[in-house]
Amino acid sequence: MMTRELDHSSDRDRLELALQIAGLGEFDWDIENDVVRVTERLSAIIGLPPGEYPGEGGEGLRRIVHPDDMAALRTDIARLLRAADVYEHRYRMIHPETGALHWMRAAGRVIRDGEGRALRILGIIEDVTAQHLEEDQRQQLMAELDHRVKNVLAAVQALAQQTAKRTTSLDAFLTNFNGRLKAMASANELLTAARWRGAAIDHLASAELGALAPGQTSWEGPELFLTPRAANALSLALHELATNAVKFGALSVETGHVDLRWRTLRDGGFELTWTETGGPPVGAPPRRGFGSTLLEQVTPRELNGAAEVEYRPAGVRVRLHAGPQAMADRPEVVPDVPAANRVTETVATAAGPASLKGARVLIVEDAVLLALELETGLSEAGAEVVGPAYELEEAMALLDQPIDAAVLDANLNGRSVTPVAEVLRQRKIPFVFATGYGETGGAPGGFDAPIIRKPYDVTQVASAVAEILASR
Structure with missing residues (x-):
């Protein structure tokens, strides 16, 4: 009898504890x-x-x-x-x-x-109040994400249309559009790292100029943060200025220099000055392209300010004035300055596209359309493509084949590509990361490998693979 009572008491105690x-x-x-x-x-x-x-x-x-x-x-x-x-x-x-x-x-x-x-x-x-709050927040975040994605898609569509209207060939369109798209991606990466609270001007400058012409660019100014809208506008403006400087201005020769400076204004906004020196004599362009329209009309409106473009014989000088509406408070999370020297920014040279003749290149990419584009581009450069592999298991299985180099996406349907990269490193097979993940601290997983940020041109990937193969 006593035993049954003890057992019953023990069961009740366990139930009480479980409920508590x-x-x-x-x-x-x-x-x-x-x-x-x-x-x-x-x-x-x-x-x-x-x-x-x-x-x-x-x-x-x-x-x-x-x-x-x-x-x-x-x-x-x-x-x-x-x-x-x-x-x-x-x-x-x-x-x-x-x-x-x-x-x-x-x-x-x-x-x-x-x-x-x-x-x-x-x-x-x-x-269950906490769970309901979490679900409400999740729904709000999904709605905000949907809103931002649609805004980005609309901006990309407008960018493509405006670029197409002002280019005379498919090659020119692809070059201009890809460059502008990459500028938007750089700004987006910085904003994402700061939880979309703002992006610093020096970060935008570093992302656009840091790897462009080492020793020929400089930038200086106080720590200022821009709203997402203003950051995207300034990133595109800096990209247009840098592209023109490389093609026609100070960065088209080794003696040229670009100096970028900004300062705060009394009304709470800022003034940014782009100055080119040491390059060939310049004059106003014979026709107005989308870049001119962007600098003189779109950027000032997005910055709630004004723009002044001077085509001086000594070099182009541009002043951008931004109103206080373009400014953001310092975010709680501020990313490190982009390590531009870690990012491969390869472009086609006068010598023509990179040659990968005879090279066996593994492609690991979970986006099917992008993998097919990579396969086409690398094949046209002369490579023998291994894969593509869309899943981690597929990639691991392909490692038994002869491979000279690899192009790796950092994330495969939510799974890290690290196991593949680790095997390649052990076998001393070079590889590059082609990724949309913004890891300003270096390559994913801490690997010593070049990074190509999405969106990219396939010729960038081919050139990067050619470089790592040449350096073996």
Whole structure:
């Protein structure tokens, strides 16, 4: 007899502990006597003192149920008493002590007699407010992501259309469009690292100029952060200026220099000055392209300011004035200055496209269209493509084949490509990362490998692979 009592006590203690750990409060509704018993644990959750309360045929629940949810709960109770054995219901309540809105989950079982008549309901109640808040936040984030993606797609579409209208050949369109798209991607990477709270001007300058012409560019100014809209606009403007400087201006010769400086203004905005010196004599372009339109019309409007472009014989000088609306507070998370020297920014040279004749190159990329584009581009450069591999297991299986080099996406459908990279490193097979992940600290996984940021031109990838093969 004593043993049974001890076992029963032990079971009860385990149940009590389980309910306490789970944050559950239990109740007992005696339907025959129409009395609801509230335990101390349940009292701590719903705010009513522990004890017995009149059931009132279910209407007593109005003490803890939001008025707007009572009708649905009445329907559930009627169904439960009529035919069901178990139930689960979610409802809102106004906490009687704090007045705060809470979400509750109730679940239980009906105890019936031999004739099926409901005698009592035993159940538990859980405060699930935190889960509902998380779900609301998740929905808000998804809506915000959808909004941003649509904005980006619309901007890319407009960029493509405007670029196409002002180019005379497919090659020129691809070159100009890819460069502008990459400028947008650089700004987006910085904004993402700062949780879309803003991007610093010096980060934008480093991303655009850092690897362009070492020793021929410099930038200086106070730490200023721009809104996402202004950051994208300035990134595109710097890209247009840098592209023109490489083609026609100071960066087209070894003696030229580009100096970028910015300062704050009394109204809370800033002034940025781009100055080219030491290059060939320049003059106003014979026709206005999209770059000119971007600098003189689009950028000032996006920055809530103005732009002045001077084609001086000594070199181009551009002043951009931005209003205080373009400024953002310093984000809580500020990324490191982009390590531009770690990023491969390879472009076609006068010697023509890179040659990969006879090289066996493994492609690991989970985006099918992009993998096909890589396969076409590398094949046209003379490579023998291994793959493409779209999944981690596919890539690992292909490592047994003869491989001279590899192009790796950092993430394969949510899985890291690190196991593939590790095997390649052990076998001393060079590889490059072609990735959309913004890891300003260097290559993914800490590998000593060049990085090509998405979006990219396939010729960049071919040139990068040719370089790592030549350096073996």
